[in-house]
Amino acid sequence: MKKKLPRLEHPWLLLLTPTPEILGAFLNLPTALTQSLTYLLVGVAAWANRHLPGIYLVLTGALLNALAVFLHGGMPVDPDALNRAGLERYRDYLAQKGDGFHYLAPAFPLGDWIPLPGRVLSPGDLAIALGLLLTPLLQPKRENLR
Structure with missing residues (x-):
């Protein structure tokens, strides 16, 4: 009996994930609402x-980010991490909640506090990225399925 590779179930759910953002842009919905709905669909x-x-890992990351948004009404961005990432030009914008979702505040442990060149990430972002990277890499090889 031949084993099968695991397959992606309900791929249409992934296609729906940008829908809250698109509707939010046209209907002028609060960014925290559209982001929360997006995280829900990803979850x-x-x-x-x-x-x-x-x-x-993807699920854990989505839950961590959704928890940060739920607890803070948006995603806090750590000012020190912003500086270390070379993004200090966005301090005033975030201090005024310019995009209605991200805002300048101490962000540890759930918010965006991990500086990388040109961006600041949350632990949830890292978990999502690592999970998406590992998912195809950990798939069994076809020759191992016989």
């Missing part, structure tokens, strides 16, 4: 595909 898609290796 549902990840849960439906939890049989794939690495997806639990």
